[in-house]
Amino acid sequence: ETGVTQSPTHLIKTRGQQVTLRCSSQSGHNTVSWYQQALGQGPQFIFQYYREEENGRGNFPPRFSGLQFPNYSSELNVNALELDDSALYLCASSSPRVRANGYTFGSGTRLTVV
Amino acid sequence: DAKTTQPTSMDCAEGRAANLPCNHSTISGNEYVYWYRQIHSQGPQYIIHGLKNNETNEMASLIITEDRKSSTLILPHATLRDTAVYYCIVRALNYGGATNKLIFGTGTLLAVQP
Numbered sequence: 001e002t003g004v005t006q007s008p009t010h011l012i013k014t015r016g017q018q019v020t021l022r023c024s025s026q027s028g029h030n031t032v033s034w035y036q037q038a039l040g041q042g043p044q045f046i047f048q049y050y051r052e053e054e055n056g057r058g059n060f061p062p063r064f065s066g067l068q069f070p071n072y073s074s075e076l077n078v079n080a081l082e083l084d085d086s087a088l089y090l091c092a093s094s095s096p097r098v099r100a101n102g103y104t105f106g107s108g109t110r111l112t113v114v
Numbered sequence: 115d116a117k118t119t120q121p122t123s124m125d126c127a128e129g130r131a132a133n134l135p136c137n138h139s140t141i142s143g144n145e146y147v148y149w150y151r152q153i154h155s156q157g158p159q160y161i162i163h164g165l166k167n168n169e170t171n172e173m174a175s176l177i178i179t180e181d182r183k184s185s186t187l188i189l190p191h192a193t194l195r196d197t198a199v200y201y202c203i204v205r206a207l208n209y210g211g212a213t214n215k216l217i218f219g220t221g222t223l224l225a226v227q228p
Contacts, residue, residue, distance in 0.1 A: 004157070033215065042116070042201060042218030043158065056215060090157050092216075103216065105157030 004093050004106035012112045013081050021076040021109045023091030032074040033103065034066060035090040043090055049074055078111075086113045116219030117141065118202045123223040126196075132189040134222050136202030139183045144206045147178060149187045151198040152221070158201065161187065192226045199223050 005024045013019050025032050031050045035043035045058035049068035063079040072093070078085055088110050092103040119137045126132040138147065146165050150158040162169055162176045164185075169176045175188040189196055199221040205214060 035216075035218075040220075042220050043216070045215040045217070048215060058215065092157070102160045102163075103158075105159070107155070107157050 004091055004104050006089075006091050006106035006109050008109060009107070010110045010112075012114060015081055015083060015113055017081050018077065018079045019081060019111060021078075021089050021091075021111070023074045023076070023093075023106060025072045025074065025091075025093030026104045029093035029095045029104070030072050031094045032068055032072065033092045033094070034074070034076045035092065036060070037088040037090060037108070039087075046076070081113045083113050086111060116217050117204050118219055120200075120202055120219060120222045122220070123225065125225050125227055126189075126192045128194060128226050128228050129191055132192040132196065132224055132226070134187040134189075134200050134202075134224060135184065136187070137184045138202070138204045141182050141204050142206070145204045146207060147176065147182075147185050148203045148205060148216070149174070149176065150201045150203065150216075150218075151196075152201065153195075153198040158218075161200075189224075192224075194226050194228060197224060197226045 004026050007022045033048040034046040036046055037043040046060050047054055048056040052068045065077045068074045088108045090105055090108045092105045094103045117140055146163050148163040149161040152158045162171055162174050164176045164178055178185045201218050201221040203216050
């Protein structure tokens, strides 16, 4: 089975720009979550998608948005980038049928905003 | 906010058992204890989880106290590749697809020394 893959692995953007990060979920997983991890901190929950709908959101502003596609892959979009958006963005997939809702994480996208 | 407290860092000699403690004094009856680890520049990796009984798998053992207010993750024979940040998380299981986010703290940095 394939794991969770994220693209790109690294990205540099300028303040004010928009960015789209992509995630392919693990085979058989229909739930995708996104996390932001600042340097030296634990990952922080952004939102989750289940069957193409957002069904949970953390404390992030509306300029963080997402999509989930019929094949369960997902995108994270961030508008009007700020310097503090520089972080590792992690995607995790799961399924209610999987062992105790265990999440499988990708290796992340390192976003640098300058 | 994370519902767990862990030491910031620990050292362990290679080949010896690593015992990582976690306090979760406000855990609810339906919440499980999960452990993940994050090796540098990778996404978090699931290790083990449990409700009230001790658990063991190919990676580690989990010892949960009878009152469930604390637990210990045991890596029986630590290797250099076990050097990572270890996160202890409490969460309820949800099989209905609704959000069941992971709330990460700052974790314990385990440094395995040769």
